[in-house]
Structure formats: structure tokens, C-alpha cells
Amino acid sequence: MSLTRALRSIAVAAAAVTLPLVSAPAAVAEPAPALVDQGDVLLTDAGGGQVSSCTIGYVDEANGRAWTDAHCGGNGTEVYDAFYTPIGRLHHIYPDVFAAVQNSDDSRWGPVSRMSDVAFIEFYDSKFIGQNYFSGDPIAEPQVGDNLCTYGNRTQRIACSPILYLNGPVAITADVGSDHGDSGGPAWIEGKGYFGQLLGADWIWRSDQGKITTTVFRQIGNNDLANPLDLHQPVEGYEPDFDLVRSQNVTTTADADRILNEKRQRDAEEQERVERHRRGEPLEEDLRRARDTKSELEGRKKDVEDKLENTTPEDQIDSEDKLTERAELERELEEINSTLEIVNEQTEIYERMSTDKGDYERSERSERSERKSIISWLTGR
Known part of the structure; x- marks a missing residue:
């Protein structure tokens, strides 16, 4: 009986999207900045005229930053909004460890890759700071069984499933159907507040059970800034219960339609304003x-x-x-x-x-x- 995981990039269903940069940010002489809200798309320079696309996880107004995933761009990379306006720079919390993970084929790095996959955008100016549409501002303390909800800019829907495993700052749920470009998107617990960012999907194959897919989340990194984890040592993983994962329902929230409609209206107004400017x-x-x-x-x-x-x-x-x-x-x-x-x-x-x-x-x-x-x-x- 063998157990195989897709451990390296957590890229099966929610990795960053890479695409040609069809409009250089410098083309906008006097940017008309749009507010950067939770759930908005973020673009990072991937080099060679390419950009990668992810999702804003949490807007930390007090500290002038927004949280997302480290795999959304290189440490120190400039970040743009949907209109290719430069809004800030990406900072990895564990740059050395995360870089080592990306260059390693050793499966023991699996849990470490998830724990080190956290970053924040330091805004150039407070004029970019928006709001947290989905979770609100409070930070939640998670427990196994809590209903964890997420949103990604790629799929543009709210999906929820119970937390099945907690491994330090990492939470595991059943497959909620995330996709490429959803990475970094907000994850929150209904009635408690914000938990952290969507990392992606992890497919697991076993010879006697076939394949299952789980969704992986990383807790917000505020505590990591004050008390960094020691990720240079191997971190114990988890062995999933295939039947438990397969039996979980994927639901949504009662206010999902209202929140999504408000966000679509705001996005349309921002796009019209920026288009008029350009x-x-x-x-x-x-x-x-x-x-x-x-x-x-x-x-x-x-x-x-x-x-x-x-x-x-x-x-x-x-x-x-x-x-x-x-x-x-x-x-x-x-x-x-x-x-x-x-x-x-x-x-x-x-x-x-x-x-x-x-x-x-x-x-x-x-x-x-x-x-x-x-x-x-x-x-x-």
C-alpha cells in the first residue's frame, strides 16, 4: 500500500496564473488608484514580460499591508492591481526556507512548504487601502470542525467546508473547488472572523483507495512576524482519512449573494473610472x-x-x-x-x-x- 501526495507547489487547483503583461504599468502616466479590497486580484512581475495572478487575502489597514501567499511572487517583487497600477511590494515571511522548498524534491518538505507559504504586500501609499468584504476585520482562533469559508478571484464564489485537520498554522478541509488564480484568497470562519489565506489543493493517491483532493489554508502571518516559527527542522505531517474527506459537504454562506453583488458593483465602478482615465x-x-x-x-x-x-x-x-x-x-x-x-x-x-x-x-x-x-x-x- 503506497501513499503519494502532490507536495511541492500545492498547484493542482489554485496556483498563480502566469500570463503575458499586455499593458505595461508604466503606460499609466498618472494612475487613478482603485481601492485594494479583500478578494481583489493581485498581479506580480514574473519576469520576461509575464505577470502572475493571485487574490488578496486580508487588508491590514493599521499596518498598511495586505496578506497573501508567498508563491504568488518572488520576495521583493512589485505588485500591481487589476489595472496594472503599482500598489506595493511582496514580502515573504520565511524567504530562505520558502526558496529552499521550491528547489527541493524531498517529500519531507511538504508540511514546511505550507507553513512557509505566507507573505504580505506593503502598500506604497495608504490611498490603496480598501476593506475586508468577506471576513470583516476580526481574527479568528480556529478549531477542528469549524466551518471554513473561502473566496478566490478566479472562481468568484464563496465555498465552505469543515476544518478536518489543524497542523500548526495550516488547516485542511475537503476539496472546495478552488482554481488557478484563487491562491492567497481569504479564508474565514463564520461568526468568528478571518483565519488566513487559501494555499491551494493537495491531491493524495493511495493504491487501495484511489485519489482524494483536499484544500490547504495558511493562517494569517501576524504572529509569525513577532514570533517566527522554526521551519528549518522537519515538521510532522498528517495521514488523511479518505472516507472522512470524501463525506464532507461543500456549502456557502447565507449572505454570499449580497456580498458578491456589492463587490461586483464596486469593481464595475472602479473599472469604468480607470478606463475613463486611460x-x-x-x-x-x-x-x-x-x-x-x-x-x-x-x-x-x-x-x-x-x-x-x-x-x-x-x-x-x-x-x-x-x-x-x-x-x-x-x-x-x-x-x-x-x-x-x-x-x-x-x-x-x-x-x-x-x-x-x-x-x-x-x-x-x-x-x-x-x-x-x-x-x-x-x-x-
Whole structure:
């Protein structure tokens, strides 16, 4: 009987999304800053003209920071909001340990990788500080059995499931259906307050049980700043009860629709305001690059889908190697689909802004022509 875990990156269902940076942050001469709220998307520079996408976990107004995951970007990386406005820098709480984890194939690093996967964004200015839509500001002390709820900017839904295991600052629930780009998203306990950030999904395979998927969360790192954990020593893991994990229900909160509607309305207002600010800029190159990126991603998606058709279906998998092969293809397809969603949205924004700019310029020309005609008539010229 063998037990195999996807331990290294916790990337099966909620890792950062990497996508081409189709609009350089420097293009905005005088940014019109949007408030950064809990549950908002955050973008980090991944190098080579790429950015990675995660979710804001908690806005710490008193200290001018927001909490998220370390795997959302490199230590010291600049962070941007959804409009590519620079908002601050990412700071890992355990930079050395987390870097070692990423370069290790040793499975004993599994629990350490989760415990070291915590970071905060230090805002450049208090004008970016928003609010905690989902959890409110209080911090909760968790217990096994508490109903832990989470939100990710990728899936844009609230999902809850009971805490099954607590391993220091790490909580484990059943699979709540997180996806790429949800990483760093808020996790809170109903009636108690904020717990921490979503790390991602952890699939576990056993020869006599098949596969299960759990969701992994990391407690907010405020205590780690004052009293850092000793993560240079091996940390004891946990052995999941497959039947217990499979029997858990995924629910939502009674106020989920209200919260999500309020957030959507606020997001739409912020987007309209920023778009109005940017209509005076040249958009043709941004639009061309967005369309090229979309075409490239669609080609990659077709290639991966073709490969998946030629692999063993999951219900017929009888070995760890086959499971890993299929999981990697499915993960790549999820990454492409989530990236495509963001690029499609960007393309639509640029197309709309280009159309609005053209309408505005035509209107301006028409008004100037009318004014000139009236002046000519009045002066007899």
C-alpha cells in the first residue's frame, strides 16, 4: 500500500496564473488608484514580460499591508492591481526556507512548504487601502470542525467546508473547488472572523483507495512576524482519512449573494473610472498584443486537449505515474483556461476603450466643425 501526495507547489487547483503583461504599468502616466479590497486580484512581475495572478487575502489597514501567499511572487517583487497600477511590494515571511522548498524534491518538505507559504504586500501609499468584504476585520482562533469559508478571484464564489485537520498554522478541509488564480484568497470562519489565506489543493493517491483532493489554508502571518516559527527542522505531517474527506459537504454562506453583488458593483465602478482615465492614451499596440496572446493561448489549449484525449481516463488509472501524467495535463489546461479568461477580459477592455476613444474623437471633430461653421456665419467668413 503506497501513499503519494502532490507536495511541492500545492498547484493542482489554485496556483498563480502566469500570463503575458499586455499593458505595461508604466503606460499609466498618472494612475487613478482603485481601492485594494479583500478578494481583489493581485498581479506580480514574473519576469520576461509575464505577470502572475493571485487574490488578496486580508487588508491590514493599521499596518498598511495586505496578506497573501508567498508563491504568488518572488520576495521583493512589485505588485500591481487589476489595472496594472503599482500598489506595493511582496514580502515573504520565511524567504530562505520558502526558496529552499521550491528547489527541493524531498517529500519531507511538504508540511514546511505550507507553513512557509505566507507573505504580505506593503502598500506604497495608504490611498490603496480598501476593506475586508468577506471576513470583516476580526481574527479568528480556529478549531477542528469549524466551518471554513473561502473566496478566490478566479472562481468568484464563496465555498465552505469543515476544518478536518489543524497542523500548526495550516488547516485542511475537503476539496472546495478552488482554481488557478484563487491562491492567497481569504479564508474565514463564520461568526468568528478571518483565519488566513487559501494555499491551494493537495491531491493524495493511495493504491487501495484511489485519489482524494483536499484544500490547504495558511493562517494569517501576524504572529509569525513577532514570533517566527522554526521551519528549518522537519515538521510532522498528517495521514488523511479518505472516507472522512470524501463525506464532507461543500456549502456557502447565507449572505454570499449580497456580498458578491456589492463587490461586483464596486469593481464595475472602479473599472469604468480607470478606463475613463486611460482613454487619452495610445491603445492600438496594447490591443494588438492582447489579440496575439489570445490566439497563442487558444493554440496551446488545443494542443493540450489533444494530448488529454490520448491519455488514460482518470477512472481507469491504476498507477501513480499515469495519475501524475494526467494531472499535469489537466493542470496545464486549467492554467491556460484561466489565463485565457483574463486575456479575453483585457482584450474586451481595450476594444471597448478604443471604440470609445474613436467615438470621442469623432464627436470632438464634429463639435469643432460646428463651432467653426457658426463662427464663420457670424463673422461672414
